[in-house]
Amino acid sequence: MALSIVDLYKKVLPKTNCKECSFLTCLAFAGMVVSEKHPLRGCPHIASDVLEWAEKELEEQYRQGKWLKKDMAVDALQLAKDKITKEDLKQIGDRIGGKMEGDVLVLPYFNTYLYIDSSGVKDEAGNDLSRNEQTFVYIHISMMIKAEAVTPTGNLKSFKEFPNTVAKVVSMRNHIEEPLKKAFAGNLEGLKRACLQCGGIDVKDNYESPNLALSFQVFPLVAVTLLFWEAGEEFDADVKLLFDEKVTCHLDIESIMFLSQYLADRLRAASIL
Template identity: 20%
Template sequence: MSKLDNPLEVYKLLPKSNCRQCQVPTCMAFAAAVIKGQKRLDDCPHLKSDIIERCDVQTHKRETIEQQQEQLIEQLKKEIAKVDFSLSAERLGASLVGGKLKIKCLGRDFIVDAKGNVTSDCHVNPWITLPLLNYVLSSAGKNVSGTWVPFRELTNGMTWRPLYEQRCEKPLKQIADQHTDLFQDILVIFGGKPADNNSFASDISLVLYPLPKIPMLICYCKPEDDLESTLNVFFDATAEDNLNIESIYLLGAGLVVMFQKITFRHGHQALIAL
């Protein structure tokens, strides 16, 4: 029996006529759909039964982002079991309660047990679970330096910069532009505090703590005369000592998703009121 594990091998069997009788635009697209498990070989009316019978298709179903995140979380949970919480609490800026770690995230208490399960009074999402577990496992416990740098100036920031700007800073700016007062209120609700220094002159300049030793400084300037609005997010220079760059990106992307949901609900309620 012939094993087919890539689209080209399937394509070689097809008539290459792009007849569309399989409801797919081209034979190559059909071949790709077969490998993904979206189509079967016998969906092609031109393939003889003996060819179909002697072929074993190895499908490669594409996992969703959510499935990938859940797999990563399960891997991290197994590693959490090796961590001594009593020795780690101080390193993490956390406290030990009943043998579990209590960690402040955006002003809320999140509890991590010895099996890596994360619970909180508020909704627990993968965007906070993944960075939180990584933080417990890998944080060096470096104290915050007070030196703010943009994402791109973190050690590995340039690698993730395009994705970070597209998924974090740009949509965050859009939220601030469209819902400026609400944006500031959201930051305050989630523990935003004024920066200790005045080096960033902005209409909104607040520090958030998604994790105890991973502060974020969000600065927003409203549009004025011919000048466009600006939004910048800064991290403490020690950020990558306490969390890997992918998790730092994930924190930013998670904030955007959360803020978008809040502003959507707020706008929906306003429409109902009208």
């Protein structure tokens, strides 16, 4: 018997709204369990036999995709893939700095290579990239199919200097810059090590004020530069990501956000390895 949100609420949860699961109500928790696979064990007040039974029911309905929220990442990837044909890939390879090996486009990516065809994007080990990362790669390629080739000028700008970024600036600060500052304040060496591991090139000689400056060649036509200022007596640590003024010819604003988040996550992950 499949468990709807109401079934779960009525038949399984204690209905006390105690908030220990970090949701305001049992009904809200039930919604997350049924539609987004939030673990039922997040509620500590379910008898073990009921929990065992309900988890089995949920497992079966997850398998069938029943009542699950639609996975937006699947649609986004399909949409991005659909914009590119085999012929497009062949013609676009040189223009974006890649080369064709048979039907596969080999594209430099940070300090590694991607293998791209119409079925997906793989890394050097032959593993599929995550859906979001594949979408990011396909968007970069699709933006160059009909456009004139645009060469980066080397003139760098911060995210908020690009048009149509107002709604994303707070998100950039809260989800990307602040966590980076928190992770690396007082740990310049750790940040530098993480950057070098992720393919960063030291460009400190080009800047006077930041303590660290590293440039990442994301794709042959797309780079991002990270500047980091260590905290002083009168100011906090600061971080800034800079992009070439022509980056919006190669990535849309959503993709620039994705890239920034991806880089921040990789640096934090590299620092704890």
